[in-house]
Amino acid sequence: MMDNSFRFRELLTAGRIRVRDGEIFRQSPPELRDGFDFSRVEGMLLGLAIGNALGNTTESQSPRARYEQHGEIRDYLRHPYYGDARGYPSDDTQLAFWTLEQALEDGGFDPASLARRFARRRIFGIGNTVRQFQFNYGAGKPWERCGVPSAGNGALMRIAPILVPHLRYPSPALWADAALCTMITHNDSMAVASSVAFVAVLWDLLTMDEAPELGSLGPGGAARHRAGTSTVARAATGSDWRIRWPARWPSGSAAAPPA
Numbered sequence: 046m047m048d049n050s051f052r053f054r055e056l057l058t059a060g061r062i063r064v065r066d067g068e069i070f071r072q073s074p075p076e077l078r079d080g081f082d083f084s085r086v087e088g089m090l091l092g093l094a095i096g097n098a099l100g101n102t103t104e105s106q107s108p109r110a111r112y113e114q115h116g117e118i119r120d121y122l123r124h125p126y127y128g129d130a131r132g133y134p135s136d137d138t139q140l141a142f143w144t145l146e147q148a149l150e151d152g153g154f155d156p157a158s159l160a161r162r163f164a165r166r167r168i169f170g171i172g173n174t175v176r177q178f179q180f181n182y183g184a185g186k187p188w189e190r191c192g193v194p195s196a197g198n199g200a201l202m203r204i205a206p207i208l209v210p211h212l213r214y215p216s217p218a219l220w221a222d223a224a225l226c227t228m229i230t231h232n233d234s235m236a237v238a239s240s241v242a243f244v245a246v247l248w249d250l251l252t253m254d255e256a257p258e259l260g261s262l263g264p265g266g267a268a269r270h271r272a273g274t275s276t277v278a279r280a281a282t283g284s285d286w287r288i289r290w291p292a293r294w295p296s297g298s299a300a301a302p303p304a
């Protein structure tokens with residue numbers, strides 16, 4: 046399988062990728078146990094598409110405004126463009142599944158090949174950063190110079206499939222891929238570090254026996270949760286990492302607005 050660690054190291058040394066070096070980039074994610082259920086990966090990817098379609102119709106609303114208008118959203122809302130209440134995914138799902146498609150076709154993540162796909166295809170609900178990336182690519186810049194210094198969530202939302210080529214043989218190359226995949230569009234330290242941390246969280250979730258209870262995480266619950274996460278997730282997020290949970294978070298609901 047292709048290993049982008051050297052490429053990542055080169056870009057890091059040259060100051061081309063906007064992220065600081067850290068221990069995480071030398072650590073292997075934990076091995077998946079024998080008999081790992083690969084349908085979980087399918088679930089993760091379908092979850093991405095379904096979550097995208099559920100949120101698509103209220104994108105960019107504040108949690109409070111969304112809750113006041115719709116309560117907790119548990120089904121698809123009427124789509125303002127298509128007019129019916131079905132699951133219409135958008136850019137999040139497109140970009141994520143093109144990432145998967147690229148890895149399957151090329152036998153691993155290849156940033157140049159993925160950048161080409163992102164640059165040339167029609168994207169629904171495209172954000173400013175990805176639009177600027179496409180402009181840069183169209184102007185003839187090499188892929189590693191097309192990423193925009195933006196800390197938007199447009200790379201985080203599509204990053205999940207980056208762990209797929211690493212499932213059988215986990216190595217530190219996973220973090221290099223997460224970082225490079227992010228910088229294609231979002232060359233920003235917050236965006237890159239967030240992607241690496243999120244991939245670590247997803248990897249942890251794949252290894253868990255049961256889903257963690259989000260509703261049980263109140264003040265103090267975050268610390269309990271943190272104590273249960275792997276060294277990899279902690280390394281990715283740093284020692285002074287805190288989840289800032291709202292002061293009042295109604296138990297049992299993951300979708301309630303911040304108090």
Ligand SMILES: [Mg+2]
Binds near residue numbers: 104
């Ligand atoms: Mg979107």
